[in-house]
Each structure stands twice: as C-alpha cells, then as structure tokens.
Amino acid sequence: xxxxxxxxxxxxxxxxxxxxxxxxxxxxxxxxxxxxxxxxxxxxxxxxxxxxxxxxxxxxxxxxxxxxxxxxxxxxxxxxxxxxxxxxxxxxxxxxxxxxxxxxxxxxxxxxxxxxxxxxxxxxxxxxxxxxxxxxxxxxxxxxxxxxxxxxxxxxxxxxxxxxxxxxxxxxxxxxxxxxxxxxxxxxxxxxxxxxxxxxxxxxxxxxxxxxxxxxx
Amino acid sequence: xxxxxxxxxxxxxxxxxxxxxxxxxxxxxxxxxxxxxxxxxxxxxxxxxxxxxxxxxxxxxxxxxxxxxxxxxxxxxxxxxxxxxxxxxxxxxxxxxxxxxxxxxxxxxxxxxxxxxxxxxxxxxxxxxxxxxxxxxxxxxxxxxxxxxxxxxxxxxxxxxxxxxxxxxxxxxxxxxxxxxxxxxxxxxxxxxxxxxxxxxxxxxxxxxxxxxxxxxxxxxxxxxxxxxxxxxxxxxxxxxxxxxxxxxxxxxxxxxxxxxxxxxxxxxxxxxxxxxxxxxxxxxxxxxxxxxxxxxxxxxxxxxxxxxxxxxxxxxxxxxxxxxxxxxxxxxxxxxxxxxxxxxxxxxxxxxxxxxxxxxxxxxxxxxxxxxxxxxxxxxxxxxxxxxxxxxxxxxxxxxxxxxxxxxxxxxxxxxxxxxxxxxxxxxxxxxxxxxxxxxxxxxxxxxxxxxxxxxxxxxxxxxxxxxxxxxxxxxxxxxxxxxxxxxxxxxxxxxxxxxxxxxxxxxxxxxxxxxxxxxxxxxxxxxxxxxxxxxxxxxxxxxxxx
Numbered sequence: 001x002x003x004x005x006x007x008x009x010x011x012x013x014x015x016x017x018x019x020x021x022x023x024x025x026x027x028x029x030x031x032x033x034x035x036x037x038x039x040x041x042x043x044x045x046x047x048x049x050x051x052x053x054x055x056x057x058x059x060x061x062x063x064x065x066x067x068x069x070x071x072x073x074x075x076x077x078x079x080x081x082x083x084x085x086x087x088x089x090x091x092x093x094x095x096x097x098x099x100x101x102x103x104x105x106x107x108x109x110x111x112x113x114x115x116x117x118x119x120x121x122x123x124x125x126x127x128x129x130x131x132x133x134x135x136x137x138x139x140x141x142x143x144x145x146x147x148x149x150x151x152x153x154x155x156x157x158x159x160x161x162x163x164x165x166x167x168x169x170x171x172x173x174x175x176x177x178x179x180x181x182x183x184x185x186x187x188x189x190x191x192x193x194x195x196x197x198x199x200x201x202x203x204x205x206x207x208x209x210x211x212x213x214x215x216x217x
Numbered sequence: 218x219x220x221x222x223x224x225x226x227x228x229x230x231x232x233x234x235x236x237x238x239x240x241x242x243x244x245x246x247x248x249x250x251x252x253x254x255x256x257x258x259x260x261x262x263x264x265x266x267x268x269x270x271x272x273x274x275x276x277x278x279x280x281x282x283x284x285x286x287x288x289x290x291x292x293x294x295x296x297x298x299x300x301x302x303x304x305x306x307x308x309x310x311x312x313x314x315x316x317x318x319x320x321x322x323x324x325x326x327x328x329x330x331x332x333x334x335x336x337x338x339x340x341x342x343x344x345x346x347x348x349x350x351x352x353x354x355x356x357x358x359x360x361x362x363x364x365x366x367x368x369x370x371x372x373x374x375x376x377x378x379x380x381x382x383x384x385x386x387x388x389x390x391x392x393x394x395x396x397x398x399x400x401x402x403x404x405x406x407x408x409x410x411x412x413x414x415x416x417x418x419x420x421x422x423x424x425x426x427x428x429x430x431x432x433x434x435x436x437x438x439x440x441x442x443x444x445x446x447x448x449x450x451x452x453x454x455x456x457x458x459x460x461x462x463x464x465x466x467x468x469x470x471x472x473x474x475x476x477x478x479x480x481x482x483x484x485x486x487x488x489x490x491x492x493x494x495x496x497x498x499x500x501x502x503x504x505x506x507x508x509x510x511x512x513x514x515x516x517x518x519x520x521x522x523x524x525x526x527x528x529x530x531x532x533x534x535x536x537x538x539x540x541x542x543x544x545x546x547x548x549x550x551x552x553x554x555x556x557x558x559x560x561x562x563x564x565x566x567x568x569x570x571x572x573x574x575x576x577x578x579x580x581x582x583x584x585x586x587x588x589x590x591x592x593x594x595x596x597x598x599x600x601x602x603x604x605x606x607x608x609x610x611x612x613x614x615x616x617x618x619x620x621x622x623x624x625x626x627x628x629x630x631x632x633x634x635x636x637x638x639x640x641x642x643x644x645x646x647x648x649x650x651x652x653x654x655x656x657x658x659x660x661x662x663x664x665x666x667x668x669x670x671x672x673x674x675x676x677x678x679x680x681x682x683x684x685x686x687x688x689x690x691x692x693x694x695x696x697x698x699x700x701x702x703x704x705x706x707x708x709x710x711x712x713x714x715x716x717x718x719x720x721x722x723x724x725x726x727x728x729x730x731x732x733x734x735x736x737x738x739x740x741x742x743x744x745x746x747x748x749x750x751x752x753x754x755x756x757x758x759x760x761x762x763x764x765x
Contacts, residue, residue: 044755047533047753048713048753049705049713050750052707052708052711055711059655059748061746061748062748066682087683087686089683089684089685089686089687091685126690127690128689129687129688129689164685165685167733183733184730184732184733186732186733
C-alpha cells in the first residue's frame, strides 16, 4: 500500500474506534466528512469532462443552432441582399447578407443612420412583456441607411411586424458590419404576427437556395 | 311521544332510552332545569325554541345538557314536563337554531331530512366519512359554520326577552351572563364522541373536519343589516360578490359565512353593548320569530391542509424539463422533474394532488448537478403523513428508478415555513456552472490567466433573443463573481469554463454574446468567436434543505 493509503486506513481506524457505538462498516458513509466531499467532487468532475472523440472539430454556431436562416435577394433593389434569421419563438433578426452590394465598395461601410422615414428608429422605447410602443412596419419600411465611401443603401424590414429593437451599436461602431454582418452587425429585431410571417416566408429563400442563386458553394 | 306523562314516568323513560347516562348527570340536568323561570321557558317552547337552545340561552353550562347520549326527545320532554307545556306537533325544527342543535339537517346528496337522535349518532356519520376517506390521523380540528339567519333569530329573541322581562328579578342573574353560541354548543356536543370514535384527540391539527350549515331562507333582517354593513365593509374586505347579490335572497343565505363574520361575533359577544344592533333588531321584531318548516342544509367534509416535502433535486438528463412542458398538446422533452418526483410521492401520501415549487430553474438541456436545487412539493389532502422512515424510502425509490434522469437529496417533511426558507434571498444567491466552450482559435495560457483574473466583473445583458418574446426588453446588469478555465486533454479549442455568477445571469448568452447584446462576453474578452455546447449547474449556493 502507498503511504497515502496507509494514512487513510489509519484515519479510518481511528474514527471507527472512537465511534465504537456505531456500525463499523467501511462504506463511503463512514469516511470523514472531508474525504466524502472530495469523493463527491471527483464524481461530479467525471460527469463534467466530455468525451473528446465525440466533439465536432467545428461546432455549429449559436445562430445555426437557434435560428433558421432565410434570405431575400435583391430586396426592392438589385444587389440588396438581406437575411432574416427566424427563432423558434417567432422573432426575426434582420441584417445584410455577405453578398450585399455595400460590401463590394472600397473601404466598406463607414456609417449607419437610423434616422430614416418618419422617425429615428434608434430612439424608440419598447416596454413591457406586451411590447407596447413598438412601431408596426411593413416589409418595405426603411430601417436605416448604410453608407460607404461611394454610395448609400437603404435597408428595409423584409418582414412585416413590430419593430422591437435596432442595433444601435452600429451608430458608434459601423465597422461591425464589415467584420460580422451575420452576427454582431445585425440590423434589427422584428416580431411578426404568425399570419404575416407565413405570407412573407413564401417569398424568401432558404440558405441552400440562396447559395445556389449566388453561386456560393 | 305522548305529552301527559307524569314526572315519575319521565325519569323512567329517560333512563330507558339512555342507558349510558348515569343518574348523577340526569340529576344535574334536572336541577338546572328546575332553576329556570317556568313562564319564560314555556313561552320559548311555545314559539318553537328547542330544548338545547332554551338551556344555552340561559347560559347553562354545556356539559349539563350536551352529554353525547342525551336525545332530543328526552331533553324536550323534561322541559315540557317541568313547565307543563303541551306542544302541538310531534317534532318541530327549532326557530332559533333551525335544527342544528337538534342534530337535524337536510342531507347534501340526497336532499332528504335527517334527524339524529343524539350527538353520538351525529358523530357516528362524521366518523364514517373520515374512515371512508382513509385518513391516517393523530388529531383533528373541528370547524363549524352556521348561516347568519340563526344569529339574527337569536339576537331578536334575546332582544324581545330583554324588553319583556327586564324588570323581573331573575333577569339580572340569568341573561346577563353569557349565552352560549350554537357553534360552541354543537362543537362541545360532538367533540367527545368523535374523539372516542376516531381514537384521537381534538387539537389544533392539520386534519380538519368542517361542518357547513346553510339555509335557503334569508330573512328581511339579514338583508337590511347586510346592506348597512356592506357600506363599511366595502373598504375592509372588498367582498364584491356579496354586493352584487344583495337583492338576491336565496344567494345570500346559501353563502358560506366567511363574509359575514362581523355580524356573528357581534351577536354572540356583545349583543347588549352594541346599541345600534340592538335598536335595529328590536325594530324588526314585533311578533315571535317565525317557525321554520325545513332545517339547514349540511355539508360536512374532512380534509388535511397541505403538507410539504422539501429537498434538493438533481437532473442528470439533457432531455428532461423541470416542469411539465406541453406545447400544442405535444410534450417537450421526455419527462419532467416535477412529474417524476410528484408521481412517486403522491401515491404514498395518498393525496389528491401535488404542486411542485423550486428555487429557480434550468433549461431542459442543462443538467443540475452537485448540491442540487432546493424544491418544495406541496401535497393536497394527504391521507397519510409519511414518517421519517417512509420518506427515506421515497428518496431511495426515486434515486433507484431505472431511468436515472432525476435524483433527490435530503428529502423530508417540512412545515409551511418551507416557503420562506426557499425564497429567502433567492435573488442574491449565487450559482455555479460548468460550460463546455469552443473558441475560433487555439486556447493560450494567457487566456487562462486573463479569465482567472476577472473577479466580480459586471456585465450588461439585454433580454436574450430566445426569451424576448415573453419578457420585457430590458438591460440587466449582472455580476460574474469568478471564472476558471480547465483545459480538456486532446483539444486545443474546446475547454471547460467554470464560473460563479449572480442569480438571474444568462450563461449561454454570456458565452456566445447573443449577437453582441451581452457585453462583455467570453468571446469579446478573448477576442474571438466563442460558442457554448453544453451547460451544467454545479452548485446552487443556498443554505436551505441541506442535511443538518
């Protein structure tokens, strides 16, 4: 036996002698509290460590796992490719697809302005579970204007519904669109009514269909 | 029963029909009866007041006339004999207590009139119900509620007596002393026989036997006083139902008395001190109170108040939700912690229903490990309160289920303080997690340093998109108390992130950033993309429901 085990056995013997009135079974329950805690820690740790062989080299992203991606190619204007990520709870995240014309301009996107149409989209405050004060927009309502060195492009809702949130970080950090338009560079979150979604869905393309259309495979 | 029996024969009849009552008790009773003013008793009997009501109105102690085997007929005939009163009918429901103290009532189910001879017989049917329900009890608490009409009758009768007999010598001694309430007398009468039949004592117990008397008829007096009381009660209790039904006679009388407790207590304790009530009832009482043709409707039930089992649960499966989760008639996940625990405990307690409460919750795909999460299981109307041994068996049973998705620790019965214990400081309690994280570049030693140096770091989380449809869009500040990275052998981009956070922090969003809506996130701290594959809760840092 190793020294460690000798010590442990001696400790065990000490405690069982002093607890002479109790059962002297050498089961886990009889070990000193500290050892029991260590044992439980070990057991817990075994549950936590994954089987590396089962892990994929690149796991699906949070977007891939939680949303279904749809695309609106040439929305209202040629080159205006936008995406719509739909969550299982019905919410839609809209943004610029990587094939959008704006990304072809030299220098990429330099500014984002939410003050379009009748109001500044970044100033609205939606409150409560019922989402009061949310503006109801049509699919062709303007969300914002995106500017490059050469040109400016209007980004629209694509989905008819209540506007819950715009990504106001884009105001101070328009470069987010250049680096990750498909994640941190999203434009807005819209909540469509179930019936409205079903209608617009028919005009959108799935990821596969979009890839084929834009020859991205 | 014939009315022209001689006093001597009365005693023998009494002795015949109640072999249990000994002479001493009979003598006590006869003595008490003889002490009453005959002309008053005669008048009361003539307006249809029953024997027990007569005796209690004069403040005679219950133990004298509430012996469990004293019957209606016996008491009635003693009084009639002493006062040379001849009643015209064989049996009549008391005009004050409406038959309650005559152990007569209208049966709930069959709508037939039931007349029990004695308190013992009444107790027998109640004991039957308890046995039928299969309750295992170590005590019982008896609750009685009577319709307000009874108290109205009583107060107008007392008021009439005051007016008529105020000047007489006996009045000062008699009526000024407490007149016993119908409820008290009934409870006194049936408690002892119930104790004998059930084999347990009456005490403040979680097992309740409830007798609810109602009467179809509402007198005008009730209506008026209800209207008057509604004005001041509107602010107090807000019993809107009563307000709407003021004009609907039958509904008022049928209602349980909870809304009218004010009237009841006034009548019983301070009838003469409450000048207003005195005035209003004597106004209405011009003639003797009306005799009734039907008794009260009685519903008697027995049930146990909620019992609670507390403990901590563990969830080993990523496909089991905490509570039953059904969308469009389809179940999400293969089972729920709530149902696994509840369905294994309910049958042992033989309860009607269970309710599951936990201190916080975790997603269906998140395991609950380590110390477990505190929970409370509420069992309604348990027929059996489990003993310590049985509780241990319940725990072993759940932990030994073939489908090892749920475990239970420290299971035990707890009182209603379990609630407070569980929710105490829930919002402040910290939680510890272990997340399986992937980043878009290899992990460096520097990263492990960076992460472990962050203590009590504040983060701002916008309402995660996955719950935004049902929660307010807010920005919540949360604290990440500490973090530690554990490398995984054989992988450069996967690692285990151990972290301890403030209650209410969304961990998944803290890892992947939720499209930049949680700042900072693990990804932003490490300057790359981070994804979370698995999450486990490893500790819910609360003091409750642990082994002592």
